[in-house]
Amino acid sequence: MDQKLKAVVSEADENLQVEQPMEQEFKRIITAIGEDPSREGLVDTPSRAAKALKYLTRGYEQDLDTVINGALFSSECDSMVVVDHIELYSLCEHHMLPFTGRCHIGYIPNGKVLGLSKLARIVDMYARRLQIQENLTQEIANAIMEVTGAKGVGVVVEASHLCMRMRGVEKQNSEMKTSCMLGSFMKDKDTRAEFLQLIKA
Numbered sequence: 722m723d724q725k726l727k728a729v730v731s732e733a734d735e736n737l738q739v740e741q742p743m744e745q746e747f748k749r750i751i752t753a754i755g756e757d758p759s760r761e762g763l764v765d766t767p768s769r770a771a772k773a774l775k776y777l778t779r780g781y782e783q784d785l786d787t788v789i790n791g792a793l794f795s796s797e798c799d800s801m802v803v804v805d806h807i808e809l810y811s812l813c814e815h816h817m818l819p820f821t822g823r824c825h826i827g828y829i830p831n832g833k834v835l836g837l838s839k840l841a842r843i844v845d846m847y848a849r850r851l852q853i854q855e856n857l858t859q860e861i862a863n864a865i866m867e868v869t870g871a872k873g874v875g876v877v878v879e880a881s882h883l884c885m886r887m888r889g890v891e892k893q894n895s896e897m898k899t900s901c902m903l904g905s906f907m908k909d910k911d912t913r914a915e916f917l918q919l920i921k922a
């Protein structure tokens with residue numbers, strides 16, 4: 722490639738980088754809040770912020786099949802399996818501010834158990850999207866039911882929302898607790914009680 726063409730291609734590359742839509746939007750936001758996006762400390766901020774937001778919402782690029790990666794194993798186990806205190810980081814869909822907390826999962830297998838880490842990966846896949854906590858809880862439970870065909874699934878999420886702490890009503894200590902019980906966890910109160918007891922312990 723001759724020098725002139727190289728220069729044109731390199732300039733086009735630069736423009737392409739600058740014109741990444743999310744970066745452009747962050748530049749506009751920085752301007753809208755009264756800051757100068759060209760000042761030294763902020764020059765790279767639009768691209769950093771875009772990268773961070775893409776990371777925080779990477780769940781949109783994932784699907785259940787890829788996340789599970791075939792880690793579903795035959796098992797005779799028909800007792801409750803509980804994995805608790807799976808930390809979660811999400812963004813509330815109303816303010817796009819973080820909510821963070823823990824997810825507790827229980828299920829009763831029906832011939833198949835799921836790779837342990839995959840429960841946490843399912844939580845992440847749905848948490849790393851714009852969410853409300855109620856839907857997040859339900860989506861996690863439905864996914865586990867769909868993938869394992871379990872006799873029952875229970876999911877409890879406890880989370881603290883920055884939109885309630887840093888702004889708005891500014892309540893620092895309240896947590897939202899949501900649950901979704903499916904199959905035997907819904908129908909059988911002893912199963913539900915066993916699950917709730919296990920996650921309390």
Ligand SMILES: Nc1nc2c(ncn2[C@@H]2O[C@H](COP(=O)(O)OP(=O)(O)OP(=O)(O)O)[C@@H](O)[C@H]2O)c(=O)[nH]1
Pocket residue numbers: 813814815852853854855882884885888889890
């Ligand atoms: N149910 C539910 N509500 C949420 C969640 N995250 C944020 N919210 C609420 O969404 C509501 C949005 O209410 P609006 O009145 O439209 O927005 P707002 O003026 O910013 O509300 P305030 O937060 O009360 O200042 C607020 O009550 C938030 O607390 C969530 O995960 N679940």
Ligand SMILES: [Zn+2]
Pocket residue numbers: 813814815816817818882884885
């Ligand atoms: Zn919010």
